[in-house]
């Protein structure tokens with residue numbers, strides 16, 4: 001096995017300085033200054049694999065924009081540190097409980113690559129000061145045990161797949177041992193930023209904890225590489241249904257052709273597009289945000305134009321839960337008929353019993 005095919009090598013050799021990044025891409029002096037300034041405030045690291053996907057010359061490369069710190073993150077942008085008031089929805093340290101029957105359980109705060117648009121970049125992800133102790137994980141498990149209405153536990157963070165195999169197995173076993181938990185989900189970007197993490201050994205462990213679902217985060221078709229495809233095939237062959245949650249990012253995927261390419265490309269690697277999120281009003285991310293109207297337009301350009309299985313829901317996350325943002329196809333009501341418009345601009349009248 002080549003060294004770079006080993007996930008531990010990828011992690012140990014992550015790029016954390018402008019000098020190292022200069023071996024992969026051409027950087028202007030301005031970009032170097034931006035990296036140095038922004039990385040003092042927000043954590044950054046890029047796996048050699050993900051850096052290898054960057055276009056050496058293009059400053060608008062979608063991989064580069066997602067992973068390389070920029071001075072734009074330091075703009076006074078009226079963003080807030082914790083737009084979902086996750087701290088208020090957190091009954092114990094690592095649990096976010098918004099919906100009656102499911103919780104997010106943030107078991108770690110490390111990621112292979114620190115996304116510049118990360119929702120938790122200000123509150124926890126990559127922050128050394130947050131305490132992710134064994135004790136906090138036990139408290140989270142106790143909370144789930146004490147709330148039998150919780151039947152769906154979403155392991156997130158940070159990236160749960162950065163735990164060593166044995167520890168991940170222990171955590172999954174502890175969650176599984178709670179009789180009221182029916183479904184376990186893992187949110188991980190490893191298939192995108194560290195596909196080497198998906199090993200036969202890992203799949204062997206995951207297979208013991210069904211029903212297990214994995215949601216990942218591909219944001220651009222350039223991320224759908226042979227390596228990522230292989231990682232997803234291994235997970236799918238393990239019997240894990242795979243979903244994708246993108247973030248709508250200006251200059252990266254707020255484009256009809258890019259989004260269609262992403263969604264149909266994901267279907268080819270057996271990943272079902274699930275959500276794309278409106279980019280939150282979060283400190284240091286204003287340069288990524290697009291108008292919600294644009295997001296709705298993109299939704300309409302997918303619906304009907306590509307396979308229904310490939311069309312994700314466009315959602316806005318709020319402190320009270322996710323809100324689907326979709327244009328209505330019902331355009332009127334007349335007597336006992338409802339008038340609808342179709343994906344290709346026709347209208348149709350359907351008898352509607354009163």
Ligand SMILES: *Cc1c(COP(=O)(O)O)cnc(C)c1O
Nearest residue numbers: 096097098099102103104154322
């Ligand atoms: C997104 C989220 C979930 C899962 O929501 P689904 O719509 O079921 O995928 C659960 N809890 C929290 C706090 C969330 O943000």
Ligand code: SF4
Nearest residue numbers: 111114115118158189
């Ligand atoms: S993988 Fe997720 S949690 Fe980690 S930095 Fe990216 S967006 Fe944040």
